[in-house]
Amino acid sequence: MSRARVRARVRAGLGAPRTLTPTARILRLRRRISLLFALTSAVGLVAMAVFAVRADGGRWREQLDHTMDADTSWALGLLETDEDGRLVTDVLAESVDTACPPLTVLLVDAEAPGRLTVEHAPGKPCLTVDPALVEEAGRAAVRADAVRAFDGRTTEGEPVRMFAQPFYAPEAPDDAGPQGVLVTASDATAQRDDHRRLVGLTTAGCAVLVLLSAAVGHLLSGRAVRPALAALDRQEAFLADAAHDLRTPAASLRTLAETALRGETDSAEVHRRTLRLAEGMGRLVDGLLTRARLVSGTAAVARQPLRLDQLVEAVAEEAVEDAAGGHRVRVEAEDTVVVADPDLVRRAVGNLLGNALLHGHAPDVPADVLVTVERDGTVTVADAGPGLPPEVAGSLFERFRSGSGSRSGSTGLGLSIAAWVAHAHGGTLTAGRSERGGARFVLRLPTEA
Template sequence: MFHSARLKLTAWYLLIIMTISLSFSGVIYVGLTRELERGWRRMEIRKRAEDLGIPLPGFFSLRPEDLPRRLKDFSPRYFLTEDLKETKRRVLRNLLAVNGGIFILAGISGWFLAGKTLKPIEQALEEQKRFVADASHELRTPLAALKTSNEVALKDKKLTLGEAKKLIKSNLEEIESLETLTNNLLTLASLEENGQKLNFQKVDIKNIVDSTYQKILPLGLGKKIKIKIESSGGKIFGDEESLKKMILIFLDNAVKYTPEGGKIWLKTWQEKGKLVLEIKDTGIGISEADLPHIFERFYRADKARAKGGFGLGLALAKRIIELHHGSVKVVSRVGKGTTFTIMLPLKPS
């Protein structure tokens, strides 16, 4: 599909370039040949004037009324020699040769530019296809598990009340996971399509950090993880709700992949017109092979980091950072922990 589109786009580039080139060549040819004819005509008149002993200035008009009386009868005569005709033919051949070269270069350049133009579209389409396929797979797996467990329970004639409650509890957990997945999918899709509609205004980063800390604290206490907050405060131009979600994603990941009794630090400070957020943990870390891919949709690292998530959180967090014209860096050592450093501009870009 894209090969055909590339050929068509190249043809359009070629048509546009050659139309412009041939138009300019036509103008150049007409203008140049007219000047040649005038020059040749002037030479004829000057030669005739010399033969008749009539003095002429260095430059003179070719209009009959401006010429001396004895040259007026000569002025209407229009004479083109073979030399002039040959000169015009050579000019035409040279222009055609130049246009031939432009045609070849335009074809090569057009093919290259068409590829460059279509590449982002092709990548976006492939990413969309992969996104749909991955989303379908992620939805199908828990749904299949729900269906199977319910079918088995339905056929079990000896199912007790306790077992039924256990099954319902398990089903509710699966439904909560599916709800989280669909919410993240909708949020990510909304940010991709309508990111510009975020409510950007001056917000206090300390309030955002404190609010997020209160949400993540119960999870940390459940694993006896110490979460330390060091926020210098300050105002930042951004969308409050999406910033809270972004910080919560990083903290949730830190809690999820930090063993019991571990530590998590969240620090904020200002540096060179930017707000810096650093989330550091003493968790299991991320391997070098996985680091380049952790922000990809539905990407999940090795089994040691498989905690029932869907691989959308970090992709969503990165998109929020991008919409705030920020950047994120990650440093990690397996068995030692991970540090995420987010930099956001304090003022609108």
């Protein structure tokens, strides 16, 4: 939309055109696909229904025409002529019940070829047809010099099928016109009722099938757009995880820079800590990219034999150095080898430790965290803090769930990431109450491939 049109809409009070989110655009595409599927199905079903209805209408008409053609052909064999060439219908009247179905014999007026005269008509026909309709059928057959059939109605309004068959005088030249025409009628009430039932059933069936196709189209379009919606969810999750993981080292760099500007810290120490933070941020970025590839299915978990005890000790040392406030982390580890991705496990253990140092203590009281590593691939992180609030116990590992309230500023992604790492390795992450009264997280990793 041009800027002039946008300004015109704003002046008119309509506001600027609403920008759809990617999810809204995908959902709109799903609705359009469903509608297109339903319309395509409807067009096909309606076309088939019309074909079936027309075919049925032609079928029952052909059956009646075939029956009346046989009757008129039999009647033609009973027509005779006298010595003067005049038509005699006595044998026909005596041999055939011309009243049911009604059979009328019309002769062409030699002096006025367009005029027909009644030579024989049934006295009490079973179908009362207007003589004008009978004459119309006869004239149509004479003009066409061929058999003609069409739909009509009795004087009571009931449907009938009219049939007219011309006949010729004996020994008449080939170019001579018809001498007369036989006109009969057949009751079409039963056929019409059957046809109407077919139309009703076909219409109802089409409506049901169109609704069913719309529902199926909606389900299929939902499956079609599901990967796109999942990709959007993964993208949002990646951005949220990146913001969560990079927030702490970025804040530490800023604090370190402000301290260096005030001259409160030795420059060598500042450089050393800056280098360590930069290296940690690089690992975080690599881990985020790795997780994004894993979730999207473009990469696999890089499982390899890993000394879990050494990794946990290194993570604990880094956590104590980066944390402020005199927090204490004790590690009791046995020699343990697991089969896992080192970067992902490092992130999971780091998130559990970070959660314990952030939430596992009372305000203005240093945290005291105990980390144990057992030979079966179990890492336990226990603190002496206030424990897990009951309202978050059932949804602790959901994204954006934080159990500390607003005082921590946490978005609650750390535990969800740790849980994802555990599940990606075929392990588990559980939470409970520690013997010291605080929270206790147990990460279990497989020790064999």
